[in-house]
Amino acid sequence: MTGCKNVTFTKSGIIVREDSCLGFLAFSTHTGLIFACQAADGKALLKWLERKGSTPTLEYEKALGPVWAISLSGADYPSKHLLPTDQSGWSILRSDYPIVINWLLTGNCALKCQYCYAEDLMRGRCTEPNTQEVDNIIETILSYHPLAVVLTGGDPLLSPHLERVFAALHKRTGIIIDTSAFTFSSDHLKLFKRYNVFVRISLDSEIPKIHDKLRPPLNTVKAGTNQSSNIAATNALCKCVDAGIGVGVQTVATKFNRSDLEAFGDKLYRIGIRSWRILIVAPSETNILSFGMLSGTKSGQERYEKYIEKHLRLKHDNGWNKGMAVQITHNRAPNSVVLVAPDGTFLTEATVKPQKIILDDKFPKVPRIEHFFDKIDPYTHAERYLS
Amino acid sequence: MATMSGNKNLSQHSKIERNPSINRISLMRGIYRALLQNGRTYAAFESKYVLPLIEVLASRREILDPMSGYGSLISFCSTVDEPVSAFCIEYNPPSYLWQVLINPINAKKIIALTDCLMEMKHNWPVTSVRAMSSNEWFPPESFRLLIEVWTLCYEIAGTLSLKGKARVEIPLAFLLPFAGRLSACVQGNVVTHIKQGGLCIYEGWHHDFSNYIDVLRKRIVQISGESKNIKHKSLLANCLTVKLPINKFSAMITSPPYPNSRDYAAMFGPENAFIDYLEELGMVENFSLKERLIGCPRVSEIDDSYKKTIDDVKSQSARAFLNTLVNYKGSKGAIYDEHIYYLPSLAKYFYELESAYENISPALSEDFEGYIIVINNTHRKQMIPVYQCVIETWQRLGFNAEIAKEYTRELPHVGGLNPRVKGISARHTEYTIRVSRQ
Numbered sequence: 033m034t035g036c037k038n039v040t041f042t043k044s045g046i047i048v049r050e051d052s053c054l055g056f057l058a059f060s061t062h063t064g065l066i067f068a069c070q071a072a073d074g075k076a077l078l079k080w081l082e083r084k085g086s087t088p089t090l091e092y093e094k095a096l097g098p099v100w101a102i103s104l105s106g107a108d109y110p111s112k113h114l115l116p117t118d119q120s121g122w123s124i125l126r127s128d129y130p131i132v133i134n135w136l137l138t139g140n141c142a143l144k145c146q147y148c149y150a151e152d153l154m155r156g157r158c159t160e161p162n163t164q165e166v167d168n169i170i171e172t173i174l175s176y177h178p179l180a181v182v183l184t185g186g187d188p189l190l191s192p193h194l195e196r197v198f199a200a201l202h203k204r205t206g207i208i209i210d211t212s213a214f215t216f217s218s219d220h221l222k223l224f225k226r227y228n229v230f231v232r233i234s235l236d237s238e239i240p241k242i243h244d245k246l247r248p249p250l251n252t253v254k255a256g257t258n259q260s261s262n263i264a265a266t267n268a269l270c271k272c273v274d275a276g277i278g279v280g281v282q283t284v285a286t287k288f289n290r291s292d293l294e295a296f297g298d299k300l301y302r303i304g305i306r307s308w309r310i311l312i313v314a315p316s317e318t319n320i321l322s323f324g325m326l327s328g329t330k331s332g333q334e335r336y337e338k339y340i341e342k343h344l345r346l347k348h349d350n351g352w353n354k355g356m357a358v359q360i361t362h363n364r365a366p367n368s369v370v371l372v373a374p375d376g377t378f379l380t381e382a383t384v385k386p387q388k389i390i391l392d393d394k395f396p397k398v399p400r401i402e403h404f405f406d407k408i409d410p411y412t413h414a415e416r417y418l419s
Numbered sequence: 420m421a422t423m424s425g426n427k428n429l430s431q432h433s434k435i436e437r438n439p440s441i442n443r444i445s446l447m448r449g450i451y452r453a454l455l456q457n458g459r460t461y462a463a464f465e466s467k468y469v470l471p472l473i474e475v476l477a478s479r480r481e482i483l484d485p486m487s488g489y490g491s492l493i494s495f496c497s498t499v500d501e502p503v504s505a506f507c508i509e510y511n512p513p514s515y516l517w518q519v520l521i522n523p524i525n526a527k528k529i530i531a532l533t534d535c536l537m538e539m540k541h542n543w544p545v546t547s548v549r550a551m552s553s554n555e556w557f558p559p560e561s562f563r564l565l566i567e568v569w570t571l572c573y574e575i576a577g578t579l580s581l582k583g584k585a586r587v588e589i590p591l592a593f594l595l596p597f598a599g600r601l602s603a604c605v606q607g608n609v610v611t612h613i614k615q616g617g618l619c620i621y622e623g624w625h626h627d628f629s630n631y632i633d634v635l636r637k638r639i640v641q642i643s644g645e646s647k648n649i650k651h652k653s654l655l656a657n658c659l660t661v662k663l664p665i666n667k668f669s670a671m672i673t674s675p676p677y678p679n680s681r682d683y684a685a686m687f688g689p690e691n692a693f694i695d696y697l698e699e700l701g702m703v704e705n706f707s708l709k710e711r712l713i714g715c716p717r718v719s720e721i722d723d724s725y726k727k728t729i730d731d732v733k734s735q736s737a738r739a740f741l742n743t744l745v746n747y748k749g750s751k752g753a754i755y756d757e758h759i760y761y762l763p764s765l766a767k768y769f770y771e772l773e774s775a776y777e778n779i780s781p782a783l784s785e786d787f788e789g790y791i792i793v794i795n796n797t798h799r800k801q802m803i804p805v806y807q808c809v810i811e812t813w814q815r816l817g818f819n820a821e822i823a824k825e826y827t828r829e830l831p832h833v834g835g836l837n838p839r840v841k842g843i844s845a846r847h848t849e850y851t852i853r854v855s856r857q
Contacts (some may be wrong), residue, residue, distance in 0.1 A: 239605060239616035240554050262552055266618065270549040292614065295606045298444050302620040303550050351444050410462075 039177055039240075041203040042081035044100045045228060050074070051127050055412065059179045059206040062099035063306045064193075064280045066131060066179060066417045067113045068122075091116050093301040098355075099197050099278070104306065109357040112416040115381050126410035129401075131417045132177040135169070135372040138191040142214040143261055145247045147284055151318035152388065154186055159375045166193045169376045170200045172398055186374070189215050198227035208232055210282060212247060213263050221275055228411060229316030230278040232309070235265045235288040238296050246288060272408030273304040280307035288338045289330035294343055297352060301414055307357040310344070312337060314363030315386040337362070352385075359419050365412035378409050423473040440630040446620060447631060448599035448608045452688065454489065454517060455596065455634050468826065469495060472672050472790045472851070477501035479670035479788075484508065485779045486713075490518030493653070497523050497646035505651040505667065508658050512694050512706050513687040518653040519592040520635075526643035528581060528589050535575045537731050543628070544572060546621045553603040555618040556692035561601040561619050561625040565693060566626075569594055569702065570750070587703050591680045595632045595690050600624065602689035611686050656797065658775045663782035671789030671854070676714035678803050679767045679796045683712050726763055726769040736807035737769040743801065756770065761798065772805075773812045780816045790823065791852045806850040819855045826851035
């Protein structure tokens with residue numbers, strides 16, 4: 033053991049946690065990517081990340097070094113986030129503690145996305161936390177030593193506790209914010225920079241009318257106004273890149289955008305996006321009716337999933353990996369995520385039907401660590417974040 | 420050889436060394452990337468099938484192509500040993516302007532333009548915007564940049580003493596292939612597919628423009644060096660209405676557009692939108708497309724007076740085929756599609772094809788000989804009888820028309836991206852029809 037069982041924030045901006053099965057888990061605040069690194073390389077790795085030594089191997093440098101050790105164009109991300117990529121050293125892919133915890137900081141959102149998986153916890157369906165409750169949730173989350181916390185919602189930009197949360201999590205875990213950027217402002221930009229936040233902006237299509245149809249502003253739905261969520265997201269993306277903030281894009285693949293993804297990736301690469309996460313549209317408790325319309329026929333969806341997988345991998349390996357990582361997330365194991373509701377309840381998605389279930393029924397807001405992985409599949413949890 | 424709508428192109432000029440910067444990530448339009456680097460694009464013929472036809476007709480000195488697309492006849496005629504020139508008519512402005520670009524007679528002017536533009540790099544417009552999305556072909560910032568570049572090119576053309584038509588045509592032909600780089604469009608995985616709207620990335624556009632100029636210059640230098648015949652003519656005109664001198668042409672090699680639901684003008688959506696914008700500003704004149712091209716499937720825009728039915732079509736084979744569509748038995752949706760879309764668009768296609776040949780025929784001399792290359796596509800598991808219609812039309816116009824078996828061949832399915840296409844739908848036969856005066 034090298035003394036980083038708890039999460040350690042290194043001088044390179046890489047956050048590290050030691051793990052008995054996965055060696056060292058490393059989260060880059062620059063690219064938003066997580067890698068598992070062989071335990072044998074641990075000492076050299078930590079020295080390098082503290083800027084006191086050289087890289088264990090070139091592979092580490094190309095995967096974890098972009099932005100702070102090498103330029104972004106020198107990146108070369110392996111499709112599986114295991115370092116070194118020689119897979120003989122990897123047998124069990126599960127972690128001692130959750131790798132990522134998704135905290136639905138607020139149920140408020142300016143958009144009404146057609147496939148929203150959190151609608152059942154939004155817009156008054158779940159109590160919004162007060163300051164004391166936010167502090168309690170932070171300490172509870174940190175007690176599980178997550179490598180990174182994803183602040184989501186709702187739109188976390190609408191939470192009055194945003195800065196408080198950033199300040200409390202800063203240097204104790206990695207911070208990723210998932211946002212539509214519809215209410216993004218220059219004040220947010222300052223916060224992201226100050227607290228080393230990796231920003232993930234939702235952008236489903238480069239064509240405004242397609243994106244806006246999938247992610248319509250709530251006031252458009254209610255009052256018929258004509259604001260474009262696409263234009264807001266694009267502007268925020270550009271401002272983050274210009275400010276040197278690590279920024280990624282999150283895209284939900286539906287039948288409306290999947291044939292355009294290849295061309296979309298080229299553009300994201302050229303903008304300077306550091307990671308692109310594609311989520312295949314999944315059913316949720318509140319979108320069951322529209323799910324079929326969004327996913328298309330089962331055979332069509334399967335065909336396109338294969339197509340997306342094959343072609344985007346190809347594009348990634350032949351060009352985008354020099355600067356932009358691509359992760360494709362299927363919904364084959366919905367119980368791979370850890371969710372924290374705005375009221376502090378720890379949840380995951382059920383596998384039987386699309387609904388959320390409480391992790392530990394006896395202690396819903398402080399689940400016991402020995403029961404943490406009772407309902408969460410630890411293997412798919414690790415796979416989800418290690419591609 | 421090329422269709423009116425520009426779907427057949429093959430340069431006999433050797434390939435230029437590939438510039439790895441001109442790839443998809445350069446965001447250059449796929450259609451121009453292919454033209455620049457390979458000298459050919461969508462559904463191109465192989466030179467080995469077309470050059471023998473030029474050899475047969477070379478002694479006639481001038482070969483007409485009334486539906487000339489990217490003007491590959493110019494490229495072919497440029498490189499053959501016999502003194503022969505191409506006379507190309509094309510109605511799709513971007514295709515016509517590509518012909519201007521590859522015409523060896525313009526090579527020196529274009530090389531001079533590119534050299535001046537590189538020297539004036541410090542005058543290229545700049546932008547602080549990284550990217551912008553739009554539902555239109557161009558965000559406002561793109562128009563601003565393009566107009567500034569256009570003005571620069573136009574001024575350089577003035578300093579190069581380009582006068583009259585060339586003053587506008589040369590800079591426009593030069594700039595158009597790059598205009599799409601600053602458009603907001605989504606390029607499909609097939610070169611013909613493009614969607615309006617999307618993200619336009621300004622980051623690094625100077626670099627991409629430099630790369631474009633570099634690749635174009637190499638291509639033009641090569642054309643200039645390899646061309647033995649340089650006097651070719653291109654005409655921006657509609658073969659349905661163009662007035663040609665009586666008995667002027669004794670030779671023709673051409674190919675009609677395919678009835679395959681491709682809107683060849685829409686393939687050049689950003690380029691045509693840019694030309695329209697320049698016309699709106701009064702910077703160019705008479706370049707924008709006024710009417711739809713032959714084979715254009717946009718039936719929704721056709722008003723009743725322009726709508727064509729089976730009764731307007733003269734060829735028996737085409738009429739018989741269209742009648743099978745009237746009586747088509749399929750699902751309710753398929754029948755609806757037949758009546759609302761396929762039937763009127765195919766009737767219009769056959770009508771306009773016949774009309775175009777009728778309009779051209781008086782320009783063909785008494786000793787005329789020509790070759791028309793046709794590929795029969797399929798619709799609802801039936802061959803669309805294009806070659807039969809072509810033969811019937813020319814016979815009706817008083818010509819001999821027959822399949823030239825020595826130049827006809829069976830092709831595998833050309834739309835190989837769809838692996839589910841099987842049987843007759845995957846079968847394409849390329850017919851070469853010999854037409855001569857009786």
